Amino acid sequence: xxxxxGPHDNSAILVRGCTIPERVYLDHAATSPxxxxxxxxxxxxxxxxxxxxxxxxxxxxxxAALEDARARIKRSLGWEGELIFTSGASEALWxxxxxxxxxxRYRTAIEHDAVIRAAPDAIVFEDLGxxxxxxxxxxxxxxxxxxxxxxxxxxxxxxxVGEEGGMLLCDCSQSAGKxxxxxxxxxxxxAHKFGGPIGVGALLVRDFALLEPMGGHERGYRQGTENLPxxxxxxxxxxxxxWATTSEQRTDFAAALGEQCLDFGESVDYILPLAHPAMSAQxxxxxxxxxxxxxxxxxxxxxxxxxKSRVLDAFGVPDDVAARTIRVSLGWSTTPEELARFxxxxxxxx
Numbered sequence: 283x284x285x286x287x288g289p290h291d292n293s294a295i296l297v298r299g300c301t302i303p304e305r306v307y308l309d310h311a312a313t314s315p316x317x318x319x320x321x322x323x324x325x326x327x328x329x330x331x332x333x334x335x336x337x338x339x340x341x342x343x344x345x346a347a348l349e350d351a352r353a354r355i356k357r358s359l360g361w362e363g364e365l366i367f368t369s370g371a372s373e374a375l376w377x378x379x380x381x382x383x384x385x386x387r388y389r390t391a392i393e394h395d396a397v398i399r400a401a402p403d404a405i406v407f408e409d410l411g412x413x414x415x416x417x418x419x420x421x422x423x424x425x426x427x428x429x430x431x432x433x434x435x436x437x438x439x440x441x442x443v444g445e446e447g448g449m450l451l452c453d454c455s456q457s458a459g460k461x462x463x464x465x466x467x468x469x470x471x472x473a474h475k476f477g478g479p480i481g482v483g484a485l486l487v488r489d490f491a492l493l494e495p496m497g498g499h500e501r502g503y504r505q506g507t508e509n510l511p512x513x514x515x516x517x518x519x520x521x522x523x524x525w526a527t528t529s530e531q532r533t534d535f536a537a538a539l540g541e542q543c544l545d546f547g548e549s550v551d552y553i554l555p556l557a558h559p560a561m562s563a564q565x566x567x568x569x570x571x572x573x574x575x576x577x578x579x580x581x582x583x584x585x586x587x588x589x590k591s592r593v594l595d596a597f598g599v600p601d602d603v604a605a606r607t608i609r610v611s612l613g614w615s616t617t618p619e620e621l622a623r624f625x626x627x628x629x630x631x632x
Contacts, residue, residue, distance in 0.1 A: 299457045304572045310475070310613030311456060311553050316515070317477035317614060322425050323518035324479060327511030344510055344573060351517040355484065358520035359471070363488040366500045367508050371455045371472035376377060376400040376487035377504060378451045378468045381493045384419035385393055390433070391596035392610060394453060396423050410439075414417055415446035424464050425456040428593045428609060430553030431546045432461075440452055440465040449492055455483075455555065460522050468491060473512065475626075477614045478519035482512030526617050535612075535621040544607065546597060552612040553592075557603050566608050566631070573627050579608045 308317065319572040331338035334348045352365055368374040369576055371394075379401040387404040389397055397404070397603070404421065407414070413522065420443050425432055432471070440450045441604040452466035457477035463469055469486040473479055487493060489557065498505035527535075536543050558566055563579040570577055579591075594604040 288605040292566070302571045305464060305576060306592050306623055307512075307576045308610045308612065308616065308620070308624060309576045309578045311609060311611035313474045313480060314477045315615055316474075316479055316510065317519045317522050319522045320478050320515035320519040322505045324511040326514040327514040331512055333378070334497070334510060343590040348513060349507055350468075350511055351513045356486075358517075359381075359458060359486070360488050361463065361469075363486060364490055364501075366487060366503050367513055368485055368504060368508070369481055370474075370483040371453065371470050372400070373504075374470040374472075374483050375491070376454065376472065377485055378420065379404070379419065381496060381503070382423070382449055382451070382468070383417045383492060383494060384449060385417040386414070387421070387470060388414065388417050389421040390423065392429075392431075392593045393421055393423055393428060394455070397453065403518040410442075412446050415443045415448040418448040419451055420448060420500075421451045421453065421454045423456070424469075425461070425553070427456050428592065429544070429555050429589060430456075430549040431599060432457075432548050432550060434548060436464040436466065439498055440467070443467075457550070460552065461550070473516035473519060476519055477522065479512045479515040481547055482509050482516050484516075505577045522614070525612075526613050527621065531618050531621065536627060538621075538625040542628070542632060544599070546602075554610045554612075555607050556610055556628070557607045560604055560606070561631065563608050567604075570608075570627065575624055575627060577608050577610050 287346065294335055330344045331346055332338070334341060336344040356362070356365055365379065375396050379397070387401045388407045388410065389401065389404040391406050401421070406569040410420065420439060422436055422439060433559055436450070436452055440566060445452045448465040451468045453470045454463060455470060455472040455475050458471040465487045470483065471486065472483040490501065493503055496505060499508060529551055536551060536554055539554065539556060542556045543559060544557055567577065567579060584609040590601060590604050594607060599607070
């Protein structure tokens with residue numbers, strides 16, 4: 283039986299006299315391993331057991347830790363507005379799309395399924411005129427989770443929507459902690475995408491006046507006691523610093539994969555869609571998993587299905603190519619040695 287070997291654990295597994303090298307995790311767009319700094323910060327958070335909303339000394343101590351983490355996260359992200367802690371990106375998107383003081387909701391065709399679940403009636407747009415923007419909230423990703431494409435139109439949309447009295451909501455789940463945040467009225471952040479814990483995230487809001495309060499915690503804009511250990515882990519993960527690989531090494535890795543790396547224009551160097559010449563995505567996932575590599579096909583919420591990705595469809599990828607496309611995504615713990623091993627394995631399959 284094989285067991286998962288965590289990042290930077292150089293041990294190997296001995297099975298029936300054969301040494302099997304450690305596994306290589308390349309599915310960071312789905313979730314990244316918890317950073318050691320985040321784990322240590324969470325341990326401290328579990329020692330602060332009180333509710334941050336309680337008025338007694340224990341509650342005040344927990345509240346102080348929560349507010350310190352809030353300030354650190356805002357500083358790390360370069361955000362000067364408000365910050366509402368949530369249980370993750372999905373809840374942050376729901377609050378923004380359902381509590382914003384907006385008359386209509388729009389989204390791009392490449393948004394994450396969480397946007398569609400939060401606002402199933404949101405209208406898909408390619409271009410919006412002044413009338414559509416007025417009094418509306420527009421949802422747009424910063425970095426697409428399946429293709430790695432950077433949506434550069436966001437700054438222009440933010441200006442146009444703002445001039446017409448609307449709001450721009452930007453899903454930064456795949457860019458926060460990795461790229462500078464774009465200009466927007468509200469931004470969504472997910473801790474487990476950059477080495478923080480699962481189950482905590484944030485909605486960054488330019489001004490609380492953009493939202494209808496719902497009572498409860500987080501100044502009345504979110505219900506439920508704050509996840510203090512998770513919040514502390516999130517802050518520590520952002521404070522932890524650079525990746526194990528350099529941008530140059532990641533660029534070299536993409537070049538080594540050759541023509542199979544789909545080109546969608548300006549993209550990040552840590553999400554790479556690969557199309558095999560003949561093998562299906564499902565077959566690739568099985569083969570690569572058996573070879574010790576964890577990758578995916580599409581976003582985490584849809585990779586277990588056999589349906590064609592609607593995102594790849596929106597990007598105009600032909601059906602036969604989409605059916606042979608997998609996603610390789612890098613994170614804070616990815617090493618140059620792991621990239622070299624995957625490039626060699628991929629070449630053996632092609």
